[in-house]
């Protein structure tokens with residue numbers, strides 16, 4: 001163990017030290033730093049900054065007319081002459097590399113030879129008046145040669161054989177439209193199925209889901225004297241935007257500065273699209289020498305940014321009569337749309353989680369991600385997990401039914417506990433924190449599961465209640481997807497106030513606040529002393545992307561490091577002022593004293609001032625890097641994630657047999673997230689994730705027609721839950737099975753909060769109706785037709 | 796193409812309108828096709844008014860116009876000529892929080908906050924006409940206010956709390972006391 005890096009040792013030391021301590025700030029409900037400003041309407045979001053730039057220009061994106069077509073020529077002359085148009089930009093004007101692909105370079109910023117989906121951009125129009133820019137867009141003449149359009153991934157891949165079919169290639173330059181293929185090979189699958197007492201099999205499908213964050217994408221670029229550019233953008237990943245824009249402009253990264261003001265929701269959707277917006281604004285700013293504004297309309301947002309991947313999956317589970325799982329087989333196909341975006345990583349995460357939080361001795365999983373001409377799919381809260389969790393948890397309920405077992409009992413028989421190995425062979429130790437059983441038991445108790453399960457089974461009449469459960473797990477941070485590091489800066493100013501900087505952004509989730517609470521706890525200084533600075537690539541350290549539920553765990557661990565070092569130095573200074581041992585120093589700003597003699601006090605500002613004169617550095621940079629993940633490409637064996645968040649969701653619904661309508665009455669969400677850091681944030685995640693998951697379960701689907709046009713690109717035809725749709729009650733429960741290498745034992749919650757919602761609701765609908773369902777969104781039409789087919793409608 | 800061909804725009808010159816926003820009078824020149832939303836945000840600087848859809852579907856842009864809740868993205872600025880507009884910025888005096896704002900803080904409802912200006916004004920419109928609303932009345936009043944972060948359950952609690960504050964005669968609170 002001696003070769004553990006210092007930054008890991010510090011996190012472990014702090015974990016051990018605080019294990020049984022009473023916390024002052026961590027885990028408490030403390031108003032987030034920007035709540036008052038937000039509620040007063042004073043906080044500025046990206047588009048709001050446009051009010052300050054009187055000579056700004058606006059950029060309009062002219063998008064392709066056809067989803068799949070060769071582009072023979074683009075004639076901009078007429079648009080260029082339109083009064084008020086300053087500049088028309090096409091692919092050939094790009095000084096650097098014409099690509100904004102995230103994982104693989106497959107996505108041109110501006111297309112010139114081929115359009116692959118309806119959001120592809122053929123030209124940018126720059127004008128002083130946004131209306132003029134839009135009008136001139138009509139004058140761009142493109143000569144297209146239409147190509148056959150593919151909207152169903154099963155036109156590309158056969159779900160049973162997993163062979164690529166004959167089809168017109170969307171990415172001919174790659175020679176195949178299969179973007180990625182991930183596998184798990186474990187144990188003797190054939191034997192498991194041969195020896196099984198029971199086998200259940202099912203095909204499942206899930207829809208494209210739209211993030212529908214309330215703030216549409218926006219970016220404002222300001223030209224800089226040295227040929228560089230400063231960009232204000234709504235993004236989750238300022239450092240990725242910087243990289244992408246530098247590449248498009250053909251400049252070094254230090255010439256691009258990205259500032260992220262308040263962000264109005266992200267949910268994974270403001271990752272790669274921000275590269276596109278940043279690049280569009282930067283090009284226009286540099287070509288006109290004026291501030292350039294790009295603001296997407298809602299419709300553009302809906303056709304122009306990534307979606308949650310639709311999944312088609314075939315699953316087979318084998319079990320013994322007593323419910324012991326013997327084996328799982330799965331063929332999973334993800335539709336990544338026209339571009340890979342984060343698709344390969346999504347497919348990888350789905351593969352890792354494809355057998356659920358269960359002990360599985362034999363498994364074969366194949367996950368393929370394929371191109372179609374649909375809107376491209378990428379990151380969305382859950383990142384592949386909500387899709388497979390729907391399939392797995394539906395299968396578990398089907399299995400319980402087949403075995404005549406209670407769904408909770410079947411799950412308890414098979415779940416992962418401390419000392420078990422995951423399907424990848426990863427040993428789950430006490431240090432990981434494995435609190436799934438406790439989460440299930442608490443959810444069962446709170447929801448009065450057994451009682452209601454029985455009671456609801458005896459109903460008659462039109463309105464039928466049902467109760468359903470789903471389990472989930474979620475590997476924390478990014479695993480083998482990339483270098484998993486984070487950093488944060490703490491600066492104690494001369495007056496004792498503290499400046500907090502981290503490159504992870506707040507899109508509403510409030511994880512910066514969690515990091516401040518961590519620093520507060522370690523330094524002994526209340527959160528009100530801190531100012532959270534806006535992420536700015538010129539000032540904040542690169543902390544990696546704000547994705548993968550990693551902010552609290554990874555960013556928090558970096559903060560632990562910075563705060564620990566500062567605290568050590570301050571303790572030393574205080575100990576000389578107070579005349580006791582440094583370990584005896586207690587900081588409770590504004591007071592500082594020795595535990596052995598609490599009467600004698602100095603003030604926090606005295607300690608700060610003294611440190612200044614002694615030349616003790618009052619700023620610290622904290623760094624953390626996750627231990628490398630292990631993954632064998634051929635077998636899926638290894639240790640894919642540093643640790644896992646677990647959870648159990650129980651949903652109660654009422655189904656109207658006359659209409660097929662579902663009302664979700666109540667949800668109990670029990671999550672094992674290790675130590676709760678930001679309690680308000682955790683509760684809001686549990687609620688917000690449940691509501692977004694409810695939308696996914698019952699109403700949300702981006703619909704493409706056969707020409708791959710999006711048929712519901714606005715908020716009156718793409719339904720998201722309104723206040724009328726929410727359950728009467730969402731009860732969040734937190735179980736704290738602590739992760740030793742997380743800050744104070746914390747694990748992540750951002751994404752897992754949606755993973756189990758849809759299957760819990762669908763299983764509850766199944767309980768209410770006695771029918772099984774294999775696709776979401778489970779709309780009233782689907783339920784009604786199924787009831788009708790089964791002869792269960794009342795009329 | 797636009798309704799009015801570009802060549803003919805000169806026939807439709809900018810029009811000067813007067814607006815009273817948050818108690819202050821403004822004279823502003825607007826184009827005939829300009830939305831109240833853009834005038835408020837970009838000409839007068841009231842960026843507390845947000846644009847989430849531009850089609851009357853999300854509620855982010857609502858303001859009180861002569862006491863009535865309207866989506867400012869669907870109101871032409873000329874149509875607002877002479878009217879009194881209230882945006883979130885004008886709800887409480889400097890340094891103060893309105894009871895609605897205080898209640899939203901007390902219920903820890905804030906997430907990204909993008910929907911809040913609209914939500915707050917919709918609650919104001921509700922409480923102005925119904926000082927003691929039921930759950931169903933609250934839901935009806937907020938049914939046009941989308942919140943993707945999902946603070947809905949807290950909105951319901953906050954409306955009741957705000958109603959209580961107002962009934963108790965506590966319409967304003969000190970801003971400083973509300974910080975974390």
Ligand code: FES
Pocket residue numbers: 845846847848849850851852853854855856857866867868869
């Ligand atoms: S912006 Fe006006 S209702 Fe959405």
Ligand code: FES
Pocket residue numbers: 214264265508905906907908909910911941942943944945946
């Ligand atoms: S708080 Fe983010 S949309 Fe309501």
